[in-house]
Amino acid sequence: MHNRVLQNFNLDACYGKTLLKDGTKIIDKFKSLKLSGANVTVPHKEYAFKLCNEAKGIACDIKAVNTLVKDGDKVYGYNTDAIGFYESISSFKNLKHVLILGAGGTAKAIAFILRKNGAEVTILNRSAKRLDFFQKSGFKTSSWDNFKTYRYDLIINTTTAGLNESILPLEKELLSSLMQNSSYAFDVIYGKETPFLKLAKESSLIYKDGSDMLLYQAVFAFNLFYNNRFKTEDIEKEMRKAFNLAYI
Template sequence: MILSGKAALAGVLGWPVAHSRSPRLHGFWLERHGIDGAYVPLPVKPEDFPSAVKALAALGFRGANVTIPHKQAAFQACDEVDDHARRLEAVNTLVFDGGRIRGSNTDGVGFMNHLRQSIPGWNAETGPAVVLGAGGAARAVVVALIDAGVPTLRLVNRTREKAEALAGTFGGPIEVADWGQWDTVLRDASLVVNTTSLGMEGHGPLEVDLDALPASAVVYDIVYQPLKTDLLRVARTRGNATVDGLGMLLHQARPGFEAWFGVRPEVDDELRAFVLRG
């Protein structure tokens, strides 16, 4: 598509950012809807982030997505943030609006929408949820699950102190459990979510013994490189329903695209196949 001088511009801020599939994702939606616009990768060093955000706004960008390691810095850069971003103290979507910078966090929404799309009829109240990890992604998933009404949320991290700090921040039904105590942690769980980078290409393996997990439980891995992680492969072999991480990426992108380009896009099989080919 040939851009005019009035093209709407947006992008993704990260360091590094070359691996991001967001430009391919948003490019697909721009083409599908015939929008005069562009979405570009924006590699920005951490020390340059505040000035880069101001420069993008001055250059007429409509906004940007924010990925590692800038989500906390983006929170600080905003003039206003939504309630979800305030709870997480992290922003993944920026909208430049009349000289003001508005921030939101759509990670939890993306996680939950993809879970419900993948497992129709899933009910948070069915039983305990287990979350592996205590980093930024875990924060978004934990809040989403608490808001959805899980009766108990077992938080497991290799460094227990970090899990305890997260539990102290959000309170509610969170119980911190020790890494490796899988018989106890998984025995009656209805959902297991891996939010760590373990199992991702270039990272170490995720070693979780699923023997105690009920066959009725759902296993969700937010990693999408590879799409079929060892965790999902083992879970599928033993009969558990599984959810991969690509859909979370696709769903979390929708609110930003609508804010910048004025169209509410759909997440469907055609989009998923296109992003996977990239």
């Protein structure tokens, strides 16, 4: 996606990948490769947050960075997963109460951007161990064994259930009854109809997979690499063509 835009905008740059084994070396590696920008993926987003010179915007709440940008001799950190997600659900309206299934890194980005935009967010996770961060950040939390059902406008699957195996992220009867009382469903997994999305469809919800989230986090990252000098629509147009070639 990035390379297609670089090529079509006639920019003298290329986007590649590098394997980083030791997350504590992320900024050293960034500098030794003489990069001007980079995206960071699992499991190094927290190291990128801690080790960049300054984290910007919502990355400070999430405590994870997926985009690094060099400016002078400093390296700044951003989180475009959060705004990428929010842009991808721009057609979902009246989101007052939102339920997030899962409590990993993706859930953090989504929880903060939804709260910033006025939603009350509940995190429901299989186990209790990862809920601490959310509790301390002031979110409502529950593990499977102490969940009390409620009416949610939007239900989001941020778990890996459905990625490689055909399984639901929550017990079917409970998820089905939550969906009966909901309006929207979103799965961060992209490029396939997961059991979660299949159930959303059967429950007549408006639903989306994670394709646009992936696309928009890249669009916003690209613009940060170039100091926001391009129109996001122009970047999106090119990236969408590249994305469709790869996934559709």
